[in-house]
Amino acid sequence: MADATLMAVTIAPPRAGLLKRLVRHRLSILALVVLAVLVVGSAGAPWLAPHDPEELDLASRYAPPFAAGHILGTDDLGRDVLTRLMFAGQISLAVGIAAMLVTVVVGFSVGAFAAYYGRWVGTVLMRLTDIMLCFPSVFLLLFVAAFVTPSLASMALMIGLTCWMEIARIVYSQILVLKSADFIAAAQMVGAPSWRIILRQILPNTMAPVLVAATLNTANAILLESYLSFLGYGIQPPEASWGNMLTNAQSDFQVDPWLAVFPGIAITLAVTSFNFLGDGLRDALDPRTAGR
Amino acid sequence: MARFLGYRLIQSAFLLLGVSIVSFGLMHLAPGGPLSLYTLNPTVTAQDIERVKALFGLDRPVHVQYLKWAAGMATGNWGYSFFGGRPVVDIVLDRLPATLLLMGTALALALVIGVAVGILSAGRRNSVFDYASAVAAMVALSLPTFWFGLLSIFTFAQTLRWLPAGGMVSTGGGGFVDRLEHLILPVVVLALVLVAQWSRYTRSTMLEILDQDFIRTARAKGIRRSRVLLNHGLRAALVPLVTLAGLQVPLLVGGALVTETVFGWPGMGMLFLSALNTRDHPVLMAILMVGAVMVVLGNLLADVLVALIDPRVKLGHG
Numbered sequence A: 001m002a003d004a005t006l007m008a009v010t011i012a013p014p015r016a017g018l019l020k021r022l023v024r025h026r027l028s029i030l031a032l033v034v035l036a037v038l039v040v041g042s043a044g045a046p047w048l049a050p051h052d053p054e055e056l057d058l059a060s061r062y063a064p065p066f067a068a069g070h071i072l073g074t075d076d077l078g079r080d081v082l083t084r085l086m087f088a089g090q091i092s093l094a095v096g097i098a099a100m101l102v103t104v105v106v107g108f109s110v111g112a113f114a115a116y117y118g119r120w121v122g123t124v125l126m127r128l129t130d131i132m133l134c135f136p137s138v139f140l141l142l143f144v145a146a147f148v149t150p151s152l153a154s155m156a157l158m159i160g161l162t163c164w165m166e167i168a169r170i171v172y173s174q175i176l177v178l179k180s181a182d183f184i185a186a187a188q189m190v191g192a193p194s195w196r197i198i199l200r201q202i203l204p205n206t207m208a209p210v211l212v213a214a215t216l217n218t219a220n221a222i223l224l225e226s227y228l229s230f231l232g233y234g235i236q237p238p239e240a241s242w243g244n245m246l247t248n249a250q251s252d253f254q255v256d257p258w259l260a261v262f263p264g265i266a267i268t269l270a271v272t273s274f275n276f277l278g279d280g281l282r283d284a285l286d287p288r289t290a291g292r
Numbered sequence B: 001m002a003r004f005l006g007y008r009l010i011q012s013a014f015l016l017l018g019v020s021i022v023s024f025g026l027m028h029l030a031p032g033g034p035l036s037l038y039t040l041n042p043t044v045t046a047q048d049i050e051r052v053k054a055l056f057g058l059d060r061p062v063h064v065q066y067l068k069w070a071a072g073m074a075t076g077n078w079g080y081s082f083f084g085g086r087p088v089v090d091i092v093l094d095r096l097p098a099t100l101l102l103m104g105t106a107l108a109l110a111l112v113i114g115v116a117v118g119i120l121s122a123g124r125r126n127s128v129f130d131y132a133s134a135v136a137a138m139v140a141l142s143l144p145t146f147w148f149g150l151l152s153i154f155t156f157a158q159t160l161r162w163l164p165a166g167g168m169v170s171t172g173g174g175g176f177v178d179r180l181e182h183l184i185l186p187v188v189v190l191a192l193v194l195v196a197q198w199s200r201y202t203r204s205t206m207l208e209i210l211d212q213d214f215i216r217t218a219r220a221k222g223i224r225r226s227r228v229l230l231n232h233g234l235r236a237a238l239v240p241l242v243t244l245a246g247l248q249v250p251l252l253v254g255g256a257l258v259t260e261t262v263f264g265w266p267g268m269g270m271l272f273l274s275a276l277n278t279r280d281h282p283v284l285m286a287i288l289m290v291g292a293v294m295v296v297l298g299n300l301l302a303d304v305l306v307a308l309i310d311p312r313v314k315l316g317h318g
Helices: A002-011 A014-043 A081-117 A119-133 A137-145 A152-161 A165-179 A182-189 A194-231 A258-285 B002-029 B046-056 B062-075 B088-123 B128-142 B145-159 B176-210 B213-220 B225-247 B249-263 B268-278 B281-309 B312-317
Strands: none
Touching (some): A014 A081, A081 A119, A081 A152, A081 A165, A081 A258, A119 A165, A119 B002, A137 A152, A137 A194, A137 B002, A137 B249, A137 B268, A152 A194, A182 A194, A194 A258, A194 B145, A258 B145, B002 B062, B002 B281, B062 B281, B088 B128, B088 B176, B088 B225, B088 B249, B088 B268, B176 B249, B213 B225, B225 B249, B249 B268, B249 B281
């Protein structure tokens, strides 16, 4: 089979793979640009936003886009939609990235401990991972969220603690392979302590797949946050998040359909960008999929 | 086969045991406890709460409560709802068929469309269709399900008035056509993410297979390309595809919850949400367990199917 793969590579016209990679690459670049715009727009909201996020303009409630000095219109209380989107972006992106960090730290620790120490520690940790994977994460998340006072930190923690299993499995299997590598044996032989081997030898060598998974996890965390906030178990009004801006969309639809459109576009843009970025990273970091 | 089946059954049973311990533990970590709602009510005295606690067995040690609850779950006595006092098993089983109908239809639809798109993409690798479906799949994976649901309600129910906006059947009851009309939007919304996954996965699996010797042999014998793709390629892809179906169950169950809440579909997801609002612990625990059981059973079923299709798998575990 190895011969066949080799042959296929040499026989296939070199341009076919290249074209594909170029398109993929372009999409990742585009994703980076979109993310940069979203990050600058939300991080710079206090300076860039055209209005105050909680400023009420009761004379022009439900204004359509480009009306009465509001580029994307106003909501049910006459607040500027663009401004609120920008401030909401701070929360939604921060929750997504913080949750991803929790996922990576927990997932890496569980996977690394399990693989490095093996024996009963490894068995217990990996069986716990299996058990956690049996819960559909939305159920688990909603269940926990209902009993916790929502804040940026608690949301990130909850999402992170229900999504770490995939990274734990990746790290576990990577380290099992690495453990038998000669350079690890060499480090052990010169007497390096295990924490040092984990941090200096193992961590850098597992970074590539973890980086890909982390990027895709950020996308997932943003989706989960928006759904929690949409249902009212996440970020509480008057503070805006992309999810809770959609809470009243259904009842407001007859009056102002635009209110349902813009926050959803913001979520989709952010999530799509992180997904494309993760996909591009996978292609760039994994030589096996480079031709695909 | 019997040995393999036995091994997997025991494994699943242990998984479920772990699942039950985790969900019971979560329930007990919940701040305020199950009776926190009553404490806010001024007409309920402290004695009343003690009485209710004793009635539901909440005053006993945690491990006793767990054993009692776990034994009940196993024997079909799932306790009683805190609100209304109906047996939980009846409440949940009432809602289960609606959820299964939604999930089953969406999975079937996604399978047909997703596999077809995946095969076409693999067959015409690097064509316009291949790129377009790749981008479409990525966007579909990124769309928030609840927002896509809202938009589809706005478009097809409220603006065009082609389809009903929610529920399972019109008020006053309706026939087969009426039920079918109610099913369309939720199924499409739920299936979208699954279609995206199936098409991507089928494509990469097929590409891997198409690189192999037996495909080249078949082509060299002069069999048409489309025939090789369907007869040789798809058969070899069966094992990974069945495995994916098993792995997709958590996504399917979670997606069903989201879809149900948007469309007011009277299934387990809606029940979960209303139980969440009233902090109805026995109902929440039961649904959490049913969801996990579905995942475990889905994986078990996929593994058994794979073992039936591909005899090599059994040896690996034996």
